[in-house]
Amino acid sequence: MLSFALRRILQALAVLAAVSAAAFALFYAAPADPARAACGPRCDTGQVAAVRASMGLDQPLLTQYTDYLTGIVAGRDIQDVDGSTLHCDAPCLGYSYRLHQPVTEALVDHLPVTVSLAAGALAFLVVFGLGTGFVAALRHGTRTDRLLSGFTLIGASVQIYFLGYVAQWGLVYTTGLLPLPSYTPPATDPAAWAGGMLLPWIVLGFVNSAVFARLSRSQLLETMDEEYVRTARGKGLGRLRAHLKYTARGAAGPLVQLLGLEAGALLGGAVITETVFGLNGVGRFATEAVEGQDLPAVVGAVLLAACFVVLFVALADLVIAWLDPRIRLG
């Protein structure tokens, strides 16, 4: 297990290094004028020149990239447009000339909202997706199965922004069943936090649970036919106990994998959900950075999201290996 974990972690680190290189190439080398793209539309020629010097765009590309990597590992000094120098601490993802703030700092400010949103939506996704999948598999071929499958297909087809506005209209404005979505730090008022996030959790969780529900249904159906499950049933183990003890474990692999991917993707910022419900998380921050032509902030957000995906996919692989010895030994 330890050697498997080590190999997997090394692989994840290699992917991260490649991701950072790809992001750098895409955003610093590809645009016609990166300094203009970083400084935004309101900068005059002098400011753009200052940004060009500050970002080191007059240096060779390789030097720029190594400077960037050094910043991530050890931090670096950066000059703002007005000439003042400041130190950007260890995971330095660059400096936003629009916000006059290191990108890492800005991202950390927005992270709690996104983490709250992702955690609640994931919890809903697992409970709802697994529940519908399990019931549909148990009642395979019946009307319940068809009904649930149709329901999940609607979830897979509906646009989250449309559902979000409709739900807000029906549950908040018209009937007042739920409070207006908002973010309150859980430390100050847990009840307000849960109440304000409830609708976003449900909407985001429901839309994302469709794929998960379909996969869990087909996985469970497949495993239920396995010899060892039928043996357990034949020995006289009750239906529910047999399925919970044997089927669930056998079917877990692909589900954990999908869950890892979903978790990583959600933590990188749910751009549309945050926009629809007016939550100021990482996704909203990233879209504002794109709109304000704030290149360093965009790259920072992209890298953060990619880190989450790589991290959680690796984590899922470790869980799968722990569940299934064939993988860690094979």
Add this chain to the structure above:
Amino acid sequence: MAVVEHVAASDAPPVRPAPPGLLRRVCRDRTGAVALGVVALFLLLALAAPLIAALYGKNPTEHYGQNAPGLLSDGGLPIAPNGGISGEFWFGLEPGLGRDVFTQLLYGIRTSLLIAFASATVTTALGVLAGVAVGYLGGITDRVFGFLSNVLLAFPTLLLLLALSPVIQSRLVDPGTAEPEWMQFLVLVLVFSAFGWIPLALSLRATVRSLRERDFVQSARAMGAGGFHVVVRELLPNVRAQLLVHATMAVPAFVASEAVLSFLGVGINEPVPDWGRMISRGSEVFRADPTYMFFPGVALLLFVLAFNLLGDAVRDALDPRAAR
């Protein structure tokens, strides 16, 4: 020998190769038939949009509400109930500019479908090329591709699409000059194509890798067939079903992605009609006039749902084992 042949020929009814029959098998499933009907209806509406608009007597760009009095209130909202639905304006009027919603929706199908079909074609072609080549070659190519796809899949799709559109734009259009209409389409297709081929390539790679070891491929190689023959004549026909299912599923995915980008303001610009932008505009006024968001939202839901159901039906028709 001659006798046997004669007997066989006279006894058995003339055997003809079964017609491809995919359409018929899709239609045998009731859901599949309905889905196919809805998709066909949308296609027809898109093709016949100018004709329908001419018969209906409106176009998607004219500001009816501003030009004629009595349609919009001072605040820019339609005066008639339910977003201004009337015998003259079937789906109501756009708040503010006062354009006709029905024709905007109609022409919006064309925008969505054009981008979705173009992107699906490009990504399918790229995916087949990469997937079959990598699966067939194996070895170091396979490992490099595996690593590369891990890297590319780590990127957040939507954020990347958002951030890339301006980058590609800055390469294609000089700053300060207006972007021609077709360029907006091209940018979106390019952005979708850049990453959309990876899932297909990954799944084809796995299929080809297992096909490569099968007897019929081995015999073809033993008989001296070259790589080109094996790929084109032996492997490609065997992944056709997978390809078709993927292409059917790719169209609604691209329609949805295009709508998201337009919703977020980096897709298709005015005055080209677009569903995502309509929903975005509708979201600004949806407390006062929910109708304006209702039509494009429901249209998009129906469209994507029908295509997804059709994709399911095609998969079931091609691979009965998957049906369950």
